[in-house]
Amino acid sequence: MARIAPRVLRSYLLGGQVPARGCLCRRTATPARSAVLRRYHATQAIQPTAESAVPSAAIPFRKQLKDEAKQRKAEGGEKISKVDNQTLDDWELTVGIEIHAQLNTPRKLFSSAASTINDAPNTHVALFDVAMPGSQPTFQKETLIPALRAALALNCNIQKTSRFDRKHYFHWDQPSGYQITQFYEPFAKDGHITLYAHDGIAKEDGEQITIGIKQVQMEQDTAKTISQPGDIHLLDFNRVGLPLIEIITLPQIHHPSTAAALVRKVQIILESVDACVLGMQSGGLRADVNVSVRNREKDSLTTKAMENIGEGGHENSQVNGVDQEEESSPTETEGEEDRFGSYAGITGLGQRTEIKNLSSFKAVEDAIIAERDRQIRVLEFGGVIAGETRGWTIGSTETRRLRGKEGEVDYRYMPDPDLGPVIIGQDLINHLELNLGILPDAEISTLVEEYGLTPKDALSLVSLNEGGRHEYFRDVVDQLLLLPLDKDQDVAGKLCITWVLHEMGGLTHEDADEENPLRITRDGDCIIKAPELAVLIYYVQKNKITGKSAKKILAELFACGLRGEVRKTEELIDEAGLWFIPLSAAEYEELARSVLDMTVVEQILAGKGGKINFLVGQMMRKDGNGKVDPQEAMEALRKVIEEFRK
Template identity: 65%
Template sequence: MARIPPMVLRRYICGGHIPTKGCLRMKTTRATATALNPVAPQGTRLLHTDADTAIPEGTVAFRKQLKDEAKRKKAEGLGSKKAKIDNQVLEKWELTVGIEIHAQLNTPRKLFSSAASTINEKPNTHVALFDLAMPGSQPKFQKETLIPAVRAALALNCEISTSSRFDRKHYFHWDQPAGYQITQYYQPFARNGYITLYAHDGIAKEDGDEIRIGIKQVQMEQDTAKTITQPGGIHLLDFNRVGLPLIEIITLPQIHHPSTAAAFVRKVQILLDAVDACVLGMESGGLRADVNVSVRRRDGTVSDAGHSYAGVEGLGQRTEIKNLSSFKAVEDAIIAERDRQIEVLEAGGKIAGETRGWTIGSSGTRRLRGKEGEVDYRYMPDPELGPVLISPTLIEHLQNTLGALPDAEITILTEEYGLTIKDAMSLVSLDNGGRAEFFRMAVDRIAGDSASAKQPLGRLCGNWVLHELGGLTLESGETASDLNFDASGNSLMPLDDFVSLIKFLEAGRITGKTSKRVLRTLFENSLSGASTDVEKMIEENDLWFRPMSTEEYQNLARSILDPKVVEQILKGQKGKIMFLVGQMMKMGENGQVDPQKAREVLEHIIEENRT
């Protein structure tokens, strides 16, 4: 098919223009223009832009139509957050979702060849003979891929099998040169896991404070080639991705709300990152989700019921939506497919078992192909690969060195250190946990043996570690990762200097304003490699806090008092007092003005004016 120039396509979509030449050339009249653009209202004056173009006056461009439709939905509340919350559950229908997550393991080599495991290099530069299914090439299991796989399964509370096997899943597509994918179908290496989701994970309110989602199995398998689609029906293949080691996480169909499904995928990514099992997140293509969606009437009368999935009976016919690449896509695609199935069933139709696709920003799913089953894939044990044997000693070692998982860390940070759940989650998610470790070391060093001091110090340090350090990197044009936190909590910001600064601030020897100034200097010195002595810096720049006397407070208050504002306060507008407090704090040197003391002085002086 010949390519259509963009200008021609635009004229056709926006103006109904069809180019004609030679014997097909025709004189444009109002009748023919109306036929070319039937959306033009009757009586519309035509604007002749060239010999072949007749665009009705008032024709709206397609892009503007989309914008106007989005505005309409927003005005009606269809795109609001409240509408999405209300869309989680339906009165007459029950949604059931199962999820399959494919995550790329953090290993230097591919699953069955010694080629480098990478997706960011020049296409087709890391490909072994076996990756291309060259005749005579043999798979060689790279045993180091087991380490991140087992760590991931342990983080998902799975039972690890000491013996597992690989199977061939047959299908023919250009992204799989061998005509089959090597996976684990009959004997996966991990089974019977679960994840507990809490309210702060973003689950639907109907699920309460927490919900446990079962994991049927976790299996190892190889990835396919990356397809790069070009105009004109051309598909380019990057075989760097063939054979990359994946784990597939298969849940039980125990999810009944779209937001809970998105929360599950998000939680899996956090867990895999916490145990260093997954090399990239969803936003970078290292984690992809397929969702299985079915609906049934709550009264059990739907004619399409009676199907089963993962051992659960009485479900509606399910469809699978492939390759969702964001948390929002997971939630939106489930809602769209749920609504489509309900519409079909309410119209008396039946749901076909099929594979469907989803495009970000679309209003519905689209059919890709009929749903394959186990028979279609012709699973068979791979005759070229022996069993994978995992020592109980290795499993025990990996379990003992797994460390605290995010939920346990959040509990410690909230209960022991007094942080809010929001701040605790932020700390845990930043810098692979390195910032949380820096925070704990700082608080423990300042608090010493005093357990009661941990919570107030924790709230103070939490603000500075999260917001003030992050603000410094943004001001300097760098990213937060340039603080170079490692897993042990070491960073460009020396812990000793940070602890000294917080000690002076907590003791009231310097003000918050001064502390931010000193912190900025510490950060700049760390970037340049210069040494710093916090106490000496404060001393040389005369930054120590000197409390103001009552007389100084009174003089400052009288200097900013406005008779009109005083009159308004005396008439009952008490909120004006805080405006005056702010004026006093701006005029004070180096943040010397204490807001509580300033308010007391102001109230006393204003009361004097009443008499």
């Protein structure tokens, strides 16, 4: 957290009349205080073992990985990729995730102020949002609906009675000095989410893996901090009090890519049931990851011994040098219970650290890899992992320490005296279950089985544009089947996916929005209208135009859409003169002779028939109007090359 200069903070208090002397000033380090600080920082330092007392003899873990990569490269191997960096032989990684998602509601959680973050700063703020004396929270019942839809989609058990608690801490973005959350009695528990290979999980996890969800709770968001030059921070209270859900997983993830896949799938699920409409790319979803490592061989023996200890067993068993009794203590995590190491029968986990506020799927995977490698490096040097909160910056290679767990003020959780319990009727749960809609896994299965798509393409369709690309794809297929193409739905699906997902995905323009250049809405509307794209695909399949010409027309349809012009596919083909007119045999032969390379010809005559594809490519490049058919070009080349045989 950036430090605020006292002169800036004083200006906000008592009209700027707070005296500087003795107030909000940096404390002078007395000799006694300095000695305490030195002892504290010494306990955080890495203490080398006897074997590594000589610095020159120690090899850092990251350097060891680089040296191994260089050795593999010298032996003809390839550089380590993320795919190959999911599992280490001697160490086991364990990850638990907390996902914070903004609910799709018109009002805030405890006030009637509008729920928006896009309007002018501080224009949607109620008295309770800024903790004005005498103001009271009023639970907005409609915020419960998207929260319940999310919990049901995550296979959770809905608790008929839940309650709100106060989590006390002081920070400028929390004007009341506490956050209202559901710590003790959340509204949903004991869920799970199943991840498949096409979701992007690590290959070590096989075809599928199920991750448990401990609980889902409602809570309020904080104000938005806008940093300015000169250590100035502005606050936008439009965001304070926005309704969030926090999804807490069990520590059952052991590979970085699986962790990223879980966050990605949770976002897709929440969008599909209309619980949350803003994803990571828009700041509506954030993830905190809890990372720990343990030595497989050493700690497996320790874990086995711990499991054999009865209630009267030893209290000082250690794993990775950390006291297990302290690790599961209720005060271990800044006053919170240990959510990731002392429940569901999980024992023997290493000391964990928490990485806060990860805002992209790539950041989740990269931060976990970096923190895993850092912890292994510390432990191999004989050090101890400190329970602490760490940060991550995109593009960096190391996590950074933000604050320690030890010495943090207790959150002092207590039931909120101003809010009654939330009672949820079974009739409401039944109604939401019946109207939950089709979840992403079912949509993907339909696309694969009925439309002939690959699981990877199906997942991309479902996840892009908040599901809008999927709706657009179905519209294009329906329009194509209305034309005299004489194709089944699965064949039409395979034809359309190439254009909807791949060709349209590559369209760019200086006037286009970077995040959504095609302006695809959640309902499937697009600036390239579905009937016009279907006609374009139809003409390609009927050999009325070539694929190369079709790409030119697609780009023109895109440009017209950006300008707000409504144009027909046939009109654009007529204007550009791109209707396919086959070349004559003489024209093919002339073009073939113009690209002959005698070195390549000799290789083909010597038996390397595949080299002819190079010459076919040369003919295609010389074709400015897209009239060259690859098969006709290959036949013309073979005929010309045969003339060189003796």
